Amino acid sequence: MKGYGKAAAAALLLAPAAGWAQPAAEVLGLSWAEIEERARGQTVNWYMWGGSDRINAYVSGYLGELARERHGIVLRRIGINDTAEAVNAVLQELEAGVAEDGSVDLIWINGENFRTLRQADAVFCGYLEQLPHNRLVDWSDEAVSYDFGTPVDGCETPWNRVQFAFAYDGARLAEPPRTMAALLEWIEANPGRFTYPAPPDFTGSVFVRHVFYHAAGGPEALLGPFRQEVYDEVAPKAWEILNRLKPSLWRQGRTYPRDGTALGQLFANQEVDFHFSYDAATFGTGVEAGTYPAGTRSYGLADGTIGNTNYLAIPANSPRKAAALVVANLALGAEAQLHKAMPDIWGASPAIDVGRLPPAQQEAFAALPRHPAVAPAAELARAALPELRAEWVVAIEAGWQEHVGKR
Structure with a gap:
């Protein structure tokens, strides 16, 4: 998922200050018609990862136009490199006493960044039942109701479902390795043809977690709350594997791509044989744009790949909560989710339960074309692996930096 990055360690330790999470009685309890009326004429500052032109176009163009035409809202997309930038901006404002007039109204978020806001009592909650499109969400699904192990508890609206996938060029590689063990063997047998972004980049971080799962014999022992004794048993095995791979990586592991976009460029230039992403739709878009080889194909591992949900959250000190709620509800609706799922727009998997839609809308989702690269x-989903709780992610990223990145 693109919407998550590593928040500053200091932010995790902040305790909520008095008055940070101001009561939002002016919004909570209002009817939806009253919320829409209050939202009219407001500007929503939406902070989100800005590294994809097609995602940026969807938000600024399609959603921005809907917000303006239907609700008189100006949607101002603010592109950032890492979700932690928005989270830390909120925390710094609150620490400075800006309890009601913050600069951030909406954040594309999940994982440890959401956990950071929850710990600091810095996220607006309790509004889901007011949203008309909340009825489309299956909150009984723990992959939706828990965000990297942190209960959503009415503090986010789901936006996308994603699952990690690998991509290769079928014209150059007839049969890719189909398990993590086989992939590790392939890397050592084909020096210089594989790399991964350095954590805490989210693409590199999830690849490292797959190796961590492999070292643990599967994710089962790692699920639930962070346990130091389990980490201490598994981590050295994972670091040994990753350090053993180093001489076989692109540029002998002396440097790593900065992010998934840089990895994609290496793949496009045929400097490496594998790309990977939480968003398999990006491979089809890359082929159509002429960036990736026409023979690009994506796939999951037989022993599974990690999937998760990403969300939209409203900071507690947003002064434009009504407008942020209207935008979040708009983004959750079947119309916006279907448009987002179109392969020439984004190709994102819907966050809603399509089975709750009227038959005609279900058929529209079922009829969506799929690019052969996707x-x-x-x-x-048949081999989906769960995400770890945020505490595990923080520990694994820090451990990689210390025991792999610095060596």
């Missing part, structure tokens, strides 16, 4: 979501 692995079917249902196929990936």
